[in-house]
Amino acid sequence: MRIQSDINYPQLRIKKTLTTNKKNQKMKITTSVLVLIFSIAFSSKSFSQIDVNITDIDNNKTIPFSKIYETYDLDKSLPTLVITWSAEWCYPxxxxINRYNDCDLSMLNVITINIDAENYLEDALNEGxxxxxxxxxxxxxxxxxxxxGFDKVFNVxxxxxxxILDNGDISDATVSYSLYPYKLLEAxxxxxVNFIWDSSQDLNSLAWSFYNSENDPGRLAEALKWIDRSIELDQEYSNTDTYAALLFKTGEYTKALKAAKDAIEIAKNxxxxxxxxxxxxxKIIEKL
Incomplete structure (x- = not known):
């Protein structure tokens, strides 16, 4: 994939200061919160000062990138994500974006920008x-x-x-496949949590994060509610195993043993x- 660790843009220079983490073999995300802080050349440069154009896919209307809030009457008090994508080479x-589409977007503005070059654009958009x-x-x-052109400022x-925009100003930026919705809650x-209430994956990841980082019984009880909901939406090996681990950590050893056996049966299938x-x-048997 076309990703660079450090990205230098002609007018907007961005430097990554924290590294991303990897999923473990069970597709769970480790507990590190990816708070990616960037230093921007022009320290006083705000979103409103970025002078590039973008075109609305629905109505083919071209507007200044900086006029999105006014043009579409967006709530500036909400966090805003701008995410670029390509159907030519970036299915991740x-x-x-599909992960965010499953979230409650009354809590977040999401703006997507396709960056396929002109000779690929029609095919990219036709994919739908x-x-x-x-x-x-x-x-x-x-x-x-x-x-x-957007590529005059950003490395497409x-x-x-x-x-990531706060009150109309760029606060953070990253090139990352794994800035998943649950990480906005962690940060x-x-x-x-209703933001991710319909996302089985994000609820599982958030619950697993709490399993790794929390010892407070009240917080672990909240994580159990999240994993119950995750399993209700889509039971699979990963969230069933998370459920077993949380039961173990909260001292529910008999229930934890059953859940762990259920997880293994799913994994075998x-x-x-x-x-x-x-x-x-x-570990559970040692406690029983």
């Missing part, structure tokens, strides 16, 4: 991914069009570029590795 971008993103604003980026060979940018669950069962 599309999967990331953006038609599913009906709670988002969807644009293409006028790549190479003129001095106000790296995606997904994610800009305190969104405080209501889906050909997933369940060694860590076997280790968990051994």
């Amino acid at each position: 971008c599309i999967r990331l 991914h953006q038609k599913n993103w009906d709670n988002m604003l969807n644009f293409h980026a006028n790549i190479g069009e003129d001095e106000k 060979t790296s995606a997904p570029l994610i800009l 305190g940018r969104i405080r209501d 889906t050909n997933e590795d369940y060694e860590s669950t076997t280790d968990l069962i051994n």
Whole structure:
């Protein structure tokens, strides 16, 4: 994938200061909160000062990038994510946007910008991914069009570029496939878990994060509610194993043993590795 660790833009220079973490073998995200802080050349430069154009995919209307809030009457008090994507070479971008599409976007403004070059743009849009993103604003980026082309400011060979805006100013930016919705809760940018209430993956990841980082019984009880909801939406090996681990940590050893055995049965049916669950069962048996 076309990702760089450090990205230097002609007018907007961004430097990553924290590294991303990796999923473990059970597709769980480790507990590190990816708070990616960037230093921006022009320290006083705000979103409103970025002089590039973008075109609305729905009505083909071109507007200044800086006029999105006024043009679409967006609530500036909400956090805003700008996510770039490409159907030509960045399907992880599309999967990331789909994760956000499953969230309660009354709590977050999401703006997507397609960055396929002109000779790929028609095919990219004909694939229709953006038609599913009906709670988002969807644009293409006028790549190479003129001095106000999106690529004159941003390095479009790296995606997904994610800009995080607070009250209309860029506060953070990253190139990351894994800035998943639950991480906005971990970072305190969104405080209501209902934001991810319909996302089984994000509820599982948040619950697993709490399993690794929390010892407070009240907080662990909240995590159990999240994993119950995750399983209700879509039971699979990963969230069933998380459920077993949380029951173990809260002292519910008999229930934890049953859940761990259930997780292993699911893993066998889906050909997933369940060694860590076997280790968990051994720990549970020691406590019984």
